[in-house]
Amino acid sequence: MSLGARVATNLPYLRRYARALTGSQATGDAFVRETLEAALVDEGLRRMIGTGRAELYHVFNKVWSSGFVDTGVVVAGEGSHEAAAQARLSHITPLNRQALLLTTLEDFSIDEAAFVMDKEPSEVEALVQQAVQEIDRESTTTVLIIEDEPLISMQLEDLVRSLGHDVCGMAATRTQAQQIVAETTPGLVLADIQLADGSSGLDAVDDILKIGSVPVIFITAYPERLLTGDRPEPTYLVTKPFQESTVRAAISQALFFGSSRPLA
Structure with a gap:
């Protein structure tokens, strides 16, 4: 199976995850697109995204973390919904929601989620618990x-x-x-x-x-x-x-x- 075919198999699910993480189709798709563009210019990343699903999400995490923490990426065209979502995200650390989504919506194990997020398994477990507590306060x-x-x-x-x-x-x-x-x-x-x-x-x-x-x-x-x-x-x-x-x-x-x- 070609690299493109292997990536295409997992791409719809990465897009689902990205949209749930950002709360926006446009923003989520933009981060996925940036992930693929980064892989095109970096041979190491390109090899990694074709290795497996966790590896693809791992590369996405690098792009997401850099874009969210360092640049505050906001995709135009989403109107008040996008502005409101970004305002909320600016006050809440996204790591706990990310850990919860990886282990529930995407059905990764704790160890796999830890690899995706560059964290220790114990850290991911703690983040999931924090997310559950946040849900209970909704x-x-x-x-x-x-x-x-x-x-x-x-x-x-x-x-x-x-x-x-x-x-x-x-x-x-x-x-x-x-x-x-x-x-x-x-x-x-x-x-x-x-x-x-x-x-x-x-x-x-x-x-x-x-x-x-x-x-x-x-x-x-x-x-x-x-x-x-x-x-x-x-x-x-x-x-x-x-x-x-x-x-x-x-x-x-x-x-x-x-x-x-x-x-x-």
Whole structure:
């Protein structure tokens, strides 16, 4: 397999991680692009990114750390959402969220995350614990669950309530979601993309975002349908089957950045 093919296999997941880390599709994609550009001019980095997934993330971490700490990179064109996200990040050290995302959203082991971050495993474990404590301090909100599988819907409901949030409704179709939103505006949406009656969770979310800005987390067994690069893509994406810790981390990130935008 060629170097390009090996990197391409892991690239959609690196883009997902970068977007969750930065809270922005444009900023996350910019850091991924800088990573690939750095590898083009450095033979050592180029060899490393083709070695494996952890190595690719390791190179990305070097670019992210340099860009965030030293230059304060801000990508224009994101408006008030990007400005607000960068303002929050300027006051909060990102390492704890980075450790949590690597070990939950990206499913790296503690040792692998330590390699990615250039930290000792004990340091990463401590950072994850700090992130969990930060999640526990998040303000409560109301959550709409758009999911057509009853068992998964109930699992998400239990998880959301265990985090101290309220569930304002559970919808299995786009029409049901419209009915719920007509009565109450959620503070967060958890949505599948393929619903019971053949309707689309993407369309249901677009309906909601036309009313107001609400953070959205997509939870789907088909992430490749959203990570194509052909259209604006979601910042927060969890793959089924999921770990509850992954959803928990995504909820924390989504509430931290506090807004979303339509997908089309």
